[in-house]
Amino acid sequence: MTHHRFLSLVLLLSLPLISPPGLSATEARTLKDAYHDAFLIGVAVNPAQFEETDKKGAELILREFNSISPENVLKWEHTEPRDGEFTFAAGDRYVAFGEQHHLAVIGHNLVWHNQLPAWVSQPPAGAEKLTREVLLDRLHRHIMTVAGHYRGRILGWDVVNEAIADGTGAYRDSVFYRVIGKEFLVMAFKWAQEADPHAELYYNDYNLDQDDKKRATAIELIKYLRANGARVDGIGLQGHYNLTYPSAAKIDETIGMFADLGLKVMITELDVQAIANQSISGAVGAFPTTSTRPPANAAKRWRGWGRSQPPKPLTPEQQTALAERYGEIFGVFWKHRAAITRVTFWGLRDADSWRRYASPLIFDDNYQPKPAYFAVLKAAK
Numbered sequence: 001m002t003h004h005r006f007l008s009l010v011l012l013l014s015l016p017l018i019s020p021p022g023l024s025a026t027e028a029r030t031l032k033d034a035y036h037d038a039f040l041i042g043v044a045v046n047p048a049q050f051e052e053t054d055k056k057g058a059e060l061i062l063r064e065f066n067s068i069s070p071e072n073v074l075k076w077e078h079t080e081p082r083d084g085e086f087t088f089a090a091g092d093r094y095v096a097f098g099e100q101h102h103l104a105v106i107g108h109n110l111v112w113h114n115q116l117p118a119w120v121s122q123p124p125a126g127a128e129k130l131t132r133e134v135l136l137d138r139l140h141r142h143i144m145t146v147a148g149h150y151r152g153r154i155l156g157w158d159v160v161n162e163a164i165a166d167g168t169g170a171y172r173d174s175v176f177y178r179v180i181g182k183e184f185l186v187m188a189f190k191w192a193q194e195a196d197p198h199a200e201l202y203y204n205d206y207n208l209d210q211d212d213k214k215r216a217t218a219i220e221l222i223k224y225l226r227a228n229g230a231r232v233d234g235i236g237l238q239g240h241y242n243l244t245y246p247s248a249a250k251i252d253e254t255i256g257m258f259a260d261l262g263l264k265v266m267i268t269e270l271d272v273q274a275i276a277n278q279s280i281s282g283a284v285g286a287f288p289t290t291s292t293r294p295p296a297n298a299a300k301r302w303r304g305w306g307r308s309q310p311p312k313p314l315t316p317e318q319q320t321a322l323a324e325r326y327g328e329i330f331g332v333f334w335k336h337r338a339a340i341t342r343v344t345f346w347g348l349r350d351a352d353s354w355r356r357y358a359s360p361l362i363f364d365d366n367y368q369p370k371p372a373y374f375a376v377l378k379a380a381k
């Protein structure tokens with residue numbers, strides 16, 4: 001056998017290995033390749049994946065994606081669980097995994113009202129009241145320490161997450177807003193820039209493409225930050241969608257509006273509930289169809305109700321509906337590929353998803369691509 005022939009044989013034999021599971025060698029295009037010239041394709045990762053105990057998960061991530069977001073490990077409750085005590089072990093492994101495999105590493109997040117340890121909102125020992133000065137100090141130290149720890153290694157940070165309320169256009173009544181005032185937003189962006197000058201800085205929220213008042217406030221927020229000398233590079237539309245909401249037209253319009261502000265647009269936490277009107281029986285009842293937001297602790301409730309078993313597999317009709325919806329959404333993203341810099345799925349497999357009850361992702365529990373995966377591939381023209 002000639003050298004050349006031998007090489008072809010090796011290549012041929014190795015093709016099934018580099019194809020996603022369930023794909024033949026001829027269909028060996030991957031998501032990151034298909035969207036290579038459009039935007040990054042990311043996925044939120046958990047410790048089992050980035051520590052590679054979930055080997056299949058890690059392999060699939062490296063085959064299909066070129067960006068990662070930390071599903072939980074860089075949130076305040078993980079990085080500073082106690083006043084002034086920082087823990088970076090898990091975060092360091094997350095970042096190292098990304099660097100080792102040349103992925104675009106995202107930071108999520110620096111300031112959020114959720115997964116915020118209780119001490120942050122409490123007065124210091126002996127004091128009666130949490131003062132503005134104390135909370136500003138805590139915020140400053142947190143941002144400088146966490147963003148500073150990863151300085152130069154993070155492509156972009158979700159600096160502030162979910163600071164706007166639903167349905168009213170008001171700022172969210174978080175401890176930061178209540179105790180510091182609206183300026184906490186300016187301070188957060190300025191400190192993040194100081195801590196890691198080369199990291200991109202994002203504002204990240206959900207339902208901006210669903211709730212016009214919320215979107216209007218987000219636009220006002222961007223202008224307010226800039227008017228006060230803070231740099232903001234991008235907007236994160238979380239993208240927790242369902243089969244109906246938000247409409248493709250609203251997503252389209254919203255991306256356009258943020259792009260017009262000169263922002264990089266990112267879809268940061270994409271998942272699509274495959275089951276309309278999904279309810280967790282015995283728990284809170286049906287999710288409202290008009291909201292793309294599941295109950296905050298839905299995944300925990302699912303487990304709490306003794307449901308360690310996976311939900312019923314989707315019917316072929318449900319698979320098709322999910323695929324069509326993903327195709328529709330990615331059609332919009334493709335159209336806006338000049339403004340969009342990254343689309344990140346909020347989890348790899350349905351089994352990894354915080355909305356597992358609604359089978360919202362494009363890989364099933366067995367790491368197999370669902371019809372929705374192929375619809376996403378197809379939308380890249």
Ligand code: XIL
Pocket residue numbers: 071072161238269354
């Ligand atoms: C979720 C995680 O996926 C869950 O594991 C965790 O229990 C709760 O948070 N908006 C965000 C994400 O910005 O950080 C949230 O992630 C989902 C909603």
